[in-house]
Amino acid sequence: MSVQTRRPSPTEAGLTPLMRQYLSAKAANEGSVLLFRMGDFWETFWEDAVLLAKVTGITLTTRGSEKGEPVPLAGVPLSSLERTVSKLVAAGHRVAICDQVEDPKQAKGIVKREVVEVISAGTATFPGLLDERADRYLVSLWPDAEAGRVGIVRCDVTTGEFVGGELMLDALADELQRLRPAEVLVPARKLPAAVERAVAALEVAVEKRPADRWAPAEDAERRLREGPGIAPPAGESPLFLPLAVVAASALVDYLADLSKAEGRELDPLTFEAGEGTLILDDISLRNLEILRPLREGATGSTLLSVMDRTRTPMGARLLKRWLARPLLAPERVAARQDAVADLIADRDFAGRLAERLDRMGDVARLAMRVAAGRAHGRDLVGLAESLADLPELKTELRARKPALFSRLIEDLGDFTAEVDTIREAIAEEPPVSIKDGGVMRAGYSEELDHLRALTKSGKNWIAELQAAERERTGISNLKIGYNRVFGYYLEVTKGNKALVPADYERRQTLVNAERYVTPQLKERESEILGAEEKAKNLEYDLFVEVRERLAISCARIRRAAGAIATLDVLADFADLAVREAWVRPTVNDTDRLRIRGGRHPVVEAGLPAHEFVPNDVHLDGAGRQILLITGPNMAGKSTYLRQVALLVLLAQIGSWVPAEEAEIGVVDRVFTRVG
Structure with a gap:
């Protein structure tokens, strides 16, 4: 089809009022595919129509003519918005939604339309774009070349997570590979080479924000207080990590531009200093195959795939974070271990917990949909069903001894009023649409x-x-x-x-x-x-x-979701220990590393029972500081090296380990190059 490819300027003479309105909205959103509502359809014109037809496979047609030339047109029904946006964003495009903002029956002349939202790779919330078992991060970077540091802030708009920190520039690449963000914000200026390389290696959407959108630290801190809030560690000033504060403010500013919000639905900004976790660089993460196979696209097993039998999406996401950030404090490890031991000792309690977890929806993302004004009736029903189980769960936890369970009880909160509100107001089986009736329960109004x-x-x-x-x-x-x-x-x-x-x-x-x-x-x-x-x-x-009434409670609901996720991961550790006959390691501040009868968890999982040959390791800071391992190719040297590293990692996340006995003096960094 031969179609007009030159899009006119909205100021050109001879345009129809509708096309002038469209072109004005498009000119204000260059770089985005503009979905323009016309009645019961989302329409695109000119180059956006050609692109939409190509990405979605719909038919490209024309609509009349402008200045004597046919105008390319492609459109989808209103009901196809989520599917269409998901396809466009997955193909690497940003999408602007230009909706009718007045009742056509009341309009005098052309219906008023405005861009109500812009959806990017890092801000998309449609289920078709989300992996429910993985975080979807938008990351903001503010580098200081002279100091050799960079402020880095991550946000998951589907859960409200909002966390900042500062790194040395040479550590940025490893952190970005660990986070695997969907989109990165950087200032539109010359960046340090380390930042350029780290961002380019991700191969994701990059948004370069003008210099005036990166406020000085004091102004940035004020902006955060007016928006989502800021929660520095006890005894610290909010500006103790100024680069992170600047990056966070720029991220909130970006969200405001895209969704007309001020970031208030996010959690308050918290900080990670990095000293509390074992450092795993990107090379170690890949060579140890902790989260992903060594070769991109490969389907081999990973430590995550062996361990992940979590029952909730929140638990699955938390397990990934724990695996990437093992603890350094033995007392924090012991707190997790005590909870796991309790679940192993009382399998009836573990079974009841598993049944409750199986009934849980994705509470974190459901709460965020409520806070963002996107939740429909089924979302609210699912949220009520999940929260309704919490009182009995808290009662059971109060009878348990581990201190970690006591701390989780507080986060689980009391949502009796919220559950009652939903059950009184919303039909048992509401439709997805909230504009076609059938959502509210009879007798409510x-x-x-x-x-x-x-x-x-x-x-x-x-x-x-x-x-x-x-x-x-x-x-x-x-x-x-x-x-x-x-x-x-x-x-x-x-x-x-x-x-x-x-x-x-x-x-x-x-x-x-x-x-x-x-x-x-x-x-x-x-x-x-x-x-x-x-x-x-x-x-x-x-x-x-x-x-809107429920949205007031969403921050508390997200805290409850975090507690549910923690219980899910601890229960997963307990189930794995029972199923695979793993043992509780001793984790302490010594320089000893002793493992008797150790087994590689991933290799063993791929073999028939009892076929993996166990082996020992004994290292300390006195007479056994180095082991020299020799042998022919394929003799198992690499397997042994990886096994030791993986068992240390497992011990420091609070899991049991595949061994007869293990003592792990905390390790602050793992280096590995195998092959």
């Missing part, structure tokens, strides 16, 4: 119940009229139908045309039928449709009011 009764009685009247007209006219196949253009109509086949009464007024001729109206039908139509429209509008308003 007297006014809504009244409007629904009027609508139902009106539709019953239509059915009775159809039966009466069949009897009056003798046309047995006469039917009453409805469409948005003509409203209600009586349809008669051409073969029965001679039986049509004189009071029927013809409205439409079809190939095999005629459509008519009567004064009585038109009068009742306005009553029925008026009640139905009022009911839908009221129901939408009631739902939004309930959702």
